[in-house]
Each structure stands twice: as structure tokens, then as C-alpha cells.
Amino acid sequence: MKIELRSDTFTLPTAGMRDAMFSAPLGDDVFGEDPTVNALQEKVAGMFGMEDALFCPSGTMSNQIAISVHVSKGQEVICDELSHIYLYEGGGIMANAGASVKLLKGDLGRLTKAQIQASISPDDIHACESALVSLENTVNKGGGSIYETSDLQEISDFCRSTNIPLHLDGARLFNALVVTGQQPVQFGNWFDSISICLSKGLGSPVGSVLVGNKAFIKKARRVRKRLGGGWRQAGLLAAAGIYALDHQVERLAEDHARAQAIGQICAQLPWVAQVLPVKTNIVIIQLSGHVTSAEYVPKLVQKGILCAPFGPQYIRFVTHLNVGDDDLIEFEKLIKQI
Numbered sequence: 280m281k282i283e284l285r286s287d288t289f290t291l292p293t294a295g296m297r298d299a300m301f302s303a304p305l306g307d308d309v310f311g312e313d314p315t316v317n318a319l320q321e322k323v324a325g326m327f328g329m330e331d332a333l334f335c336p337s338g339t340m341s342n343q344i345a346i347s348v349h350v351s352k353g354q355e356v357i358c359d360e361l362s363h364i365y366l367y368e369g370g371g372i373m374a375n376a377g378a379s380v381k382l383l384k385g386d387l388g389r390l391t392k393a394q395i396q397a398s399i400s401p402d403d404i405h406a407c408e409s410a411l412v413s414l415e416n417t418v419n420k421g422g423g424s425i426y427e428t429s430d431l432q433e434i435s436d437f438c439r440s441t442n443i444p445l446h447l448d449g450a451r452l453f454n455a456l457v458v459t460g461q462q463p464v465q466f467g468n469w470f471d472s473i474s475i476c477l478s479k480g481l482g483s484p485v486g487s488v489l490v491g492n493k494a495f496i497k498k499a500r501r502v503r504k505r506l507g508g509g510w511r512q513a514g515l516l517a518a519a520g521i522y523a524l525d526h527q528v529e530r531l532a533e534d535h536a537r538a539q540a541i542g543q544i545c546a547q548l549p550w551v552a553q554v555l556p557v558k559t560n561i562v563i564i565q566l567s568g569h570v571t572s573a574e575y576v577p578k579l580v581q582k583g584i585l586c587a588p589f590g591p592q593y594i595r596f597v598t599h600l601n602v603g604d605d606d607l608i609e610f611e612k613l614i615k616q617i
């Protein structure tokens with residue numbers, strides 16, 4: 280038996296989702312004529328109280344499109360050093376937007392208004408112009424950490440007053456919403472653009488949605504085409520996204536409870552130095568002394584616990600749709616044998 284804790288991207292479509300996919304009305308989305316894609320885009324734009332939305336193949340593409348629309352060549356993106364847009368998108372900030380990046384060191388990947396304010400480049404011809412602030416919520420590399428409402432409000436107010444657009448990498452935003460009770464419309468008010476992933480904990484096989492105002496999405500559609508992301512009968516996939524939003528959001532709370540349990544089990548192991556605070560569905564452990572993830576991940580995998588190395592001394596476990604209570608019992612039994 281294998282317990283799949285490497286990522287919430289391993290989730291498989293449920294029976295109800297498969298039915299929804301195969302019965303979806305389809306058309307050519309490059310012509311704007313796939314009714315199911317249009318329904319998904321309207322649904323997500325409506326949830327966030329934003330004007331328009333664009334269905335994209337991946338969260339990376341959504342983020343990269345947003346950056347390319349907001350930022351011009353030679354300008355800079357301000358973000359935390361743990362950001363997915365910086366660490367895990369193949370250098371796309373530079374390669375796609377021709378932009379530089381100013382990295383800040385936040386608290387588990389979360390920035391404050393004061394930090395952002397202090398980092399804005401002066402109005403000076405020597406400086407790299409600050410053109411975008413990008414936040415991530417939840418923060419993947421921060422162990423699924425969540426922003427406080429007050430911090431988001433302050434950062435948003437500041438960016439508005441300085442006329443710098445604010446983007447959210449909300450790949451796991453719904454995990455944060457389920458914990459905090461914050462509403463999507465609040466995020467629509469705070470941010471100029473938001474990307475969400477349908478294929479993480481929400482359980483769709485493929486897809487991300489980018490939201491923003493009409494002018495932004497019009498430009499985004501052009502960039503998506505340029506990147507090769509203009510797709511045809513994508514309603515097959517959009518139907519999975521609609522199904523996920525209708526049926527698989529509330530259940531994220533179960534993933535969070537199981538992540539808490541995994542965190543508590545790990546905290547008792549002699550070879551674990553610390554467990555980062557568990558807030559959502561991600562558990563990051565730091566190994567003790569000279570123990571390395573290169574040595575321990577294979578040991579865990581050999582026992583049937585699939586997990587991901589997350590730095591020389593860190594390991595990540597992610598709970599999701601296809602991890603149940605029986606897996607948890609097995610996890611505890613197996614990991615104590617190491």
C-alpha cells in the first residue's frame with residue numbers, strides 16, 4: 280500500500296466529476312465558443328466579484344500571464360523569497376516578462392505592508408522600476424501558511440495608494456478560505472489579479488483560472504495564445520472545475536484535520552527537529568542534527584510513504600482528496616518503524 284503525500288496534484292477525478300466532464304456541452308474556446316469554459320469563467324469572476332476570468336492550463340501559466348500583463352521589460356516584481364513565481368516557474372519572470380525580481384524575506388513566506396513599502400524603488404533613473412507586488416496564499420514553501428485579513432487590507436491599501444498592481448498566486452486560496460471564513464469577494468477587492476488552481480486540493484485533473492478586470496483579461500487572453508495556451512474543446516476540463524467548486528471545497532477541512540494529525544505524529548519522532556506550524560493541508564518537517572532529506576525520503580518511500588524533499592533538511596507531506604483516515608492509521612504505524 281502506498282500513501283501518496285507528495286502533492287495534492289495527485290488527486291484523481293471523482294465519479295461525479297467524470298460524469299460532469301463527459302456530459303459537458305463543448306465548443307472551440309479559441310473562438311470563445313465553448314459554453315462550459317464560458318460558464319466556468321463567469322462563475323469564478325462572479326465569486327470574486329471581478330469583471331472577467333480566463334481558464335488556463337496551469338497555475339504557472341496563469342501567474343506568468345499575469346506578470347507579463349502587469350510588468351514591462353526592465354521593471355521588477357516584488358515578492359517573498361519563498362514564492363512559487365520565483366522558485367518554481369522556470370525563471371519565467373525573466374524569460375517571459377523580461378523583468379527583474381526583488382526578493383523580500385517574510386514570515387513563512389508572508390510579507391507585511393511595512394516591508395513592501397520599504398522595498399519600492401525610488402523614482403530615480405538608476406533604479407529598477409517596481410511594477411508589481413505579488414503575494415502567495417496559502418504559501419506552499421511556508422508550510423501552507425495563511426495571511427491575516429488585516430495584513431491583506433493594509434498591503435492592498437498601500438498598493439492602491441502607490442498605484443502598483445497587486446497579484447495573488449492563490450493556487451491554494453480555497454484552503455485559506457475554508458480555514459479563515461474570509462470570502463472570495465474580499466480578495467477580489469484587495470487584488471488586481473488572482474490565479475487559482477483547480478487541480479490541487481480541489482481535485483480537477485487540469486486547470487487554473489485567472490481573474491481580473493475586463494481590460495486585464497483581454498490582454499491576458501492574447502498572452503495565453505502567444506504562450507500556446509489557446510485551447511479548443513477545453514469545456515471537458517472546465518466541467519471538472521465547475522464540479523470541483525460546487526462539490527469539493529468544503530471537504531478541504533478534512534485535509535486540514537489530517538494534516539494536523541500528521542504534524543502531531545511527526546513532532547514525536549526522534550529524527551524530527553521541528554514541524555512548521557500546520558495551518559492547512561501542508562506539513563513541512565525539519566530533520567534533526569545531520570539527518571538529511573536525501574537520506575530519509577528514500578527510507579520513507581521504501582515504507583510506502585511517498586513524500587517530497589523540500590530542501591536539504593526539510594520534507595513535505597501534503598494531504599488531499601485521496602488520503603483517508605485509513606491512510607493516516609497506516610502512516611502512523613509505518614513512520615514509527617523508521
Ligand SMILES: *Cc1c(COP(=O)(O)O)cnc(C)c1O
Binds near residue numbers: 337
Ligand atoms: C502548484 C502551484 C502553482 C502552479 O501550478 P501548476 O498548475 O503546477 O503550474 C503556483 N503557485 C503555487 C503556490 C503552487 O503551489
